[in-house]
Amino acid sequence: MPAFSPRHLCSIAAALALTAGLPATAGAAPDDSAALREVLFVGNNWDGTADVVESTGDLARIGRIDVVPDKEERLAEIRADPIKWIYFTAIRNSVGEGHDQYVDDMYSTPDGRSVVVSRPSFADVVSLDLATGRVNWRFPADGYRSDHMAVSPDGTRVAVSASTANTVHVLDIATGRQLGKFATGDKPHENVFSKDGKYIWNMSIGEVNTSLDAPWLDWTKGDRRITVVDATTYRQVKVVDMRERLDAAGLKDHSDAVRPAVFSPDESKLYFQVSFFNGFLEYDLASDRITRVKTLPKNPATSEDRTTWVNDSRHHGISVSPDGGKLCVAGTMDDYATVVDRATLQEGPLVTVSKPYWATVSGDGRACVVSESGADRVTAIDFATGEKTASVPVGDHPQRVRVGHVERDWSGPAGG
Numbered sequence: 296m297p298a299f300s301p302r303h304l305c306s307i308a309a310a311l312a313l314t315a316g317l318p319a320t321a322g323a324a325p326d327d328s329a330a331l332r333e334v335l336f337v338g339n340n341w342d343g344t345a346d347v348v349e350s351t352g353d354l355a356r357i358g359r360i361d362v363v364p365d366k367e368e369r370l371a372e373i374r375a376d377p378i379k380w381i382y383f384t385a386i387r388n389s390v391g392e393g394h395d396q397y398v399d400d401m402y403s404t405p406d407g408r409s410v411v412v413s414r415p416s417f418a419d420v421v422s423l424d425l426a427t428g429r430v431n432w433r434f435p436a437d438g439y440r441s442d443h444m445a446v447s448p449d450g451t452r453v454a455v456s457a458s459t460a461n462t463v464h465v466l467d468i469a470t471g472r473q474l475g476k477f478a479t480g481d482k483p484h485e486n487v488f489s490k491d492g493k494y495i496w497n498m499s500i501g502e503v504n505t506s507l508d509a510p511w512l513d514w515t516k517g518d519r520r521i522t523v524v525d526a527t528t529y530r531q532v533k534v535v536d537m538r539e540r541l542d543a544a545g546l547k548d549h550s551d552a553v554r555p556a557v558f559s560p561d562e563s564k565l566y567f568q569v570s571f572f573n574g575f576l577e578y579d580l581a582s583d584r585i586t587r588v589k590t591l592p593k594n595p596a597t598s599e600d601r602t603t604w605v606n607d608s609r610h611h612g613i614s615v616s617p618d619g620g621k622l623c624v625a626g627t628m629d630d631y632a633t634v635v636d637r638a639t640l641q642e643g644p645l646v647t648v649s650k651p652y653w654a655t656v657s658g659d660g661r662a663c664v665v666s667e668s669g670a671d672r673v674t675a676i677d678f679a680t681g682e683k684t685a686s687v688p689v690g691d692h693p694q695r696v697r698v699g700h701v702e703r704d705w706s707g708p709a710g711g
Contacts, residue, residue, distance in 0.1 A: 643681025
């Protein structure tokens with residue numbers, strides 16, 4: 296595809312500002328809401344389980360799912376292939392921090408009968424029957440690791456990053472059939488569907504496992520960019536090189552590896568985190584430029600040795616309240632989460648939590664829910680007050696948290 300001139304980029308950005316919206320967090324509009332129960336799925340990455348908890352209030356646990364019921368079969372395949380075994384071991388010793396990565400992301404199907412899970416160490420996506428715990432279908436991703444996913448607003452498609460193949464697959468959520476795929480920058484990470492389902496935004500983060508972490512060596516991390524594609528044809532319609540925008544804003548020492556990101560409800564702004572930074576940035580789609588930067592407090596107990604920060608993250612996790620008035624930020628390496636006023640960028644109380652790895656919104660929209668990967672808990676923080684309202688134990692190393700649905704009387708797979 297031909298390169299865009301700055302003038303063309305601005306025109307496309309203005310057009311996309313009308314369509315690019317919030318990531319779909321509810322997993323799908325339910326087929327029959329009266330027969331379904333809204334819940335939060337919590338992926339326990341090192342455990343190979345997903346806890347299902349109430350989506351509001353006290354976050355009480357409802358049930359637990361084994362997301363690797365086929366574990367022995369998958370391990371046998373990996374051991375039989377020397378290249379797969381090398382990558383499997385490398386994942387364990389690098390991004391896995393010495394652990395296998397069994398669940399990165401998950402979304403329920405519109406009927407609440409299945410949950411679709413990306414499994415990094417097995418380089419696949421599976422659909423699991425919530426009644427039986429059995430595998431409905433399995434899709435092997437290109438390369439050797441699967442990562443973040445996104446579900447379309449209508450709940451029929453799921454996009455998954457194949458991080459070692461620089462590819463995003465888009466699958467039919469009911470059958471696992473590939474509908475299309477597209478190329479990205481190095482190490483595709485976050486995916487976001489536009490609110491109308493017409494576009495997919497992918498953020499590539501480059502190489503996060505080297506020790507070349509000084510700002511002047513940031514160029515060694517690879518080709519980091521935002522790739523926007525048509526969600527029907529999977530053809531590229533725009534590329535945002537955030538390096539150019541950062542430099543133009545006088546932020547030459549900031550990494551251009553865009554991490555978690557969220558659109559404002561009016562679909563005009565993108566709020567995103569970057570590697571190594573304790574804070575977030577605001578990007579205006581219409582003007583195609585970074586308009587504000589928010590630096591958040593550092594924890595004095597956090598080492599300033601960048602090589603000790605997990606996968607180059609300092610802060611990893613950001614969400615926005617339904618009315619757009621507040622942002623919630625997970626200060627991963629600084630061991631806190633905080634609610635930030637979007638108009639003034641003033642942060643609220645720094646709520647002590649242990650290595651928060653993700654931030655989402657509760658089912659009723661009143662609270663931010665963060666995963667405490669260092670304490671094996673999920674914790675709710677009230678958007679209005681910025682104070683902790685609930686916290687419950689979950690499995691080993693919770694990461695992604697997603698709103699979804701199960702059948703109303705569900706309490707776990709039969710025999711589970």
